[in-house]
Amino acid sequence: MSISQAVEAAGYGSRSEFRRGVASCAPVLLGTIPYALVLGAQAAQKGLSTLELSMMTGLNFAGGSEFAATALAPFLRDLPRRKAFPALFFLCDESWALGLADAKQRAAADITPVFSPRYYMGAALVMYLTWASFTTLGALLGPMLGHVETYGFDMAFPAVFLVLMRGMWKSVAAARPWLVSLVVAALVHLFIPGAWYVAAGAVSGPLAGWLMAGDA
């Protein structure tokens, strides 16, 4: 089903937009839930109390979405500030990715407004509640869980992200910055410990795109 069909099928009512956002999370949760459980269990082992962990995951619900917020800004332009600020609080990699992919598809199908706040809030709230509750659950159940990686659930993230990227695909030329990001992020990941690879990839790709656009 295409995006315009989906929007039409759901009707233009705000409640169904919310529901569309909630529904779009389902595949993503397959990866999020095991991951949240593991993170909760690990944090508990490191001596963080359950209260501290809940605060941590409840408030610092991000992990790289600082870079992502910038990319979402053009689509949020039509939104009044009092709505945009709370929306950004609930931002995370996954809800950002879903919200952005949806906005791009709507733009391509000439649906206005391009950014659907209720779709986004539906997706973001489900992600947020799942994340906060399952990390807490992980901390409580910690010792009973084994390594979730062995079952392959972590492959859900590359799967989700690759499908979202296919949705953003325009042309080989337009995707060249992606390749730069991939190579730079992979190299940084191999040679520099920590999570610097996300920043390195997120900065180098658009920078290369900027420079390449100058040649054309």
Add this chain to the structure above:
Amino acid sequence: MATLVTIVLMAGVTYLTRIGGYVMLRNRVLSARATATMEAAPGCVLISVIAPAFVSRNPADLLALAITFIAATRLSMLPTVLIGVAAAGLLRHFMG
């Protein structure tokens, strides 16, 4: 107590950086070059986050990623995720 304060401070800083980009960009009119760069940015962030998977030392992981990649180019979200998770789980089990 110190941990709690740190966590709340971290939350504040994280949130500020998040709204920072939005506040700076919301009322700007961007050039064609800047627009093209901005449009490439989301994909750049996505691929950067999953970049470690592309340089995994485990052959089973790489093969599973290749299968997931092919699935992602043809199928929608849910089947791709299911194929990716199943491929990773099975290949790791049988390839060690």
